[in-house]
Amino acid sequence: MILTDSLLDLFLETRRHTEEICSPLEIEDYVVQPIVDVSPPKWHLGHSTWFFEEFILKNHKKDYVLFDADFAFVFNSYYETLGKRVVRADRGNLSRPSVQKVYDYRVYVTEQIKVLFSEDQNEELYQLLEIGIHHEKQHQELLVTDIKYILGNNPLLPSYSDKFVGHIEEEHEQDWISIDEGVYEIGHDTTDFCYDNELGKHQVYLQPYKISNKLVTNGEFLQFIEARGYQKFDLWHAEGWDWVNNNSVVAPFYWHLIDGKWHHYTLKGMQQVEKHLPVTHISYFEAFAFAQWKECRLPTEFEWEAAQNFFPWGKRWEWTESAYLPYPDYQKAPGALGEYNGKFMVNQKVLRGGSVATPPKHTRHTYRNFFHPNLRWQFTGLRLAK
Structure with missing residues (x-):
């Protein structure tokens, strides 16, 4: 199966949606990790980007230059095959890299993926891009739930967004x-x-x-x-x-x-x-x-x-x-x-x-x-x- 424009469009749409989820946040919200199960929003932004760099760009883009050599250590989640990583419970200690640098990382990797797929299309790349897209979608769900935990355990219980649609009634009769x-x-x-x-x-x-x-x-x-x-x-x-x-x-x-x-x-x-x-x-x-x-x-x-x-x-x-x-x-x-x-x-x-x-x-x-x-x-x- 060869890459179609629709898959690349889905990739770009997915990358945008992750950042839309984070748009209501204050800069201080990006690094909070109240418990080990909850990852800071900044980490989600970096990890979902690292996935494309690690599994696609490093292995398939000729002469690819890493955005930052430390990011594999910072943003690897649980892949023992790929080497050492920050302990999960310590993700909230990452005051650096800055939020801005992580967003710069996202732009860099997204653009490099666009260049790669304008030059080379094959079945393996198609499958890797597709799993990368759905991997990021998984992290979008985790982002929403982690943001809720972060704000829901803030003593002030602040609102995330008045636009979030979370209350859906099942109007049909029980049967x-x-x-x-x-x-x-x-x-x-x-x-x-x-x-x-x-x-x-x-x-x-x-x-x-x-x-x-x-x-x-x-x-x-x-x-x-x-x-x-x-x-x-x-x-x-x-x-x-x-x-x-x-x-x-x-x-x-x-x-x-x-x-x-x-x-x-x-x-x-x-x-x-x-x-x-x-x-x-x-x-x-x-x-x-x-x-x-x-x-x-x-x-x-x-x-x-x-x-x-x-x-x-x-x-x-x-x-x-x-x-x-x-x-x-x-x-x-x-x-x-x-x-x-x-x-x-x-x-x-x-x-x-x-x-x-x-x-x-x-x-x-x-x-x-x-x-x-x-x-x-x-x-x-x-x-x-x-």
């Missing part, structure tokens, strides 16, 4: 969709882009089940809180119960009880919780406990995929009951790109769908997101099954 038992095909099987963890289309046998056509709402989760769901040990996994007690968890992340009413921090600032909107920022532990309380369960990722044509999705990442494991005949890519997904297939749960932070032209019904069960800084919600 249970019945899915027949049988053998269903799972996995990606088109020529469109996907990650390697979606490959290996295979068949799974499913027992008959029902799945909700709506996400669980704030109002429903508020009923769980009022029923003292966070205090009932029998609803929780043992590890989840330890997590609740060790961290004094009493509500979804960003929720605050103010004058007897629940509020939550949003990217538009602090607002009163709206009961009709889908609940978000919950851990797998909380999703599981809520399902137990409702005498239901979470769907497996295979049940979710088999039923996805029957309900709207993409408003929240949805926890599933499936462990993040390789599909049959899974093959890691050679070299550093083989570290992209495969080495994380342990101790994590699969999420399906997408969220209000997911950029355009990125998610699909076979997309497999994955996080540890205790994490909830992403826009995570749940859908019930039984």
Whole structure:
């Protein structure tokens, strides 16, 4: 497959969108790292640029000159194959390079990519550019969620942007969709882009089940809180119960009880919780406990995929009951790109769908997101099954 103008346009559109996400920030916001899971916006800007430099320009552009020889050490994330890097927890200590220099780096690499692809087009370059684009789109989602964490843990709880569209009501009536038992095909099987963890289309046998056509709402989760769901040990996994007690968890992340009413921090600032909107920022532990309380369960990722044509999705990442494991005949890519997904297939749960932070032209019904069960800084919600 040879590069088309549309792919280069997508590359340029993606590069612009990353910077648009950062445009409401103050310069002081770019370097903050409150916890190890959250990376500073400046680091995201540099890392997504380094990816194109490391995997494309260094190996394929003749006489390519590095923008800065230290940037591979600063902006490598977890690629052991590519050498030493800044410890993840220390990304917030990078007061240098400056924000301006990182933006200069972005311009430099973007222009070099444009020059390279005006001179040379081949299947390998096409595939590398495509994965680089979607890698940056992943970081756009992380940028939004990390910015929310940074501002949502600022004592002043400042607003990110009044233009951010984060509140989407599912207006259709709640219903249970019945899915027949049988053998269903799972996995990606088109020529469109996907990650390697979606490959290996295979068949799974499913027992008959029902799945909700709506996400669980704030109002429903508020009923769980009022029923003292966070205090009932029998609803929780043992590890989840330890997590609740060790961290004094009493509500979804960003929720605050103010004058007897629940509020939550949003990217538009602090607002009163709206009961009709889908609940978000919950851990797998909380999703599981809520399902137990409702005498239901979470769907497996295979049940979710088999039923996805029957309900709207993409408003929240949805926890599933499936462990993040390789599909049959899974093959890691050679070299550093083989570290992209495969080495994380342990101790994590699969999420399906997408969220209000997911950029355009990125998610699909076979997309497999994955996080540890205790994490909830992403826009995570749940859908019930039984």
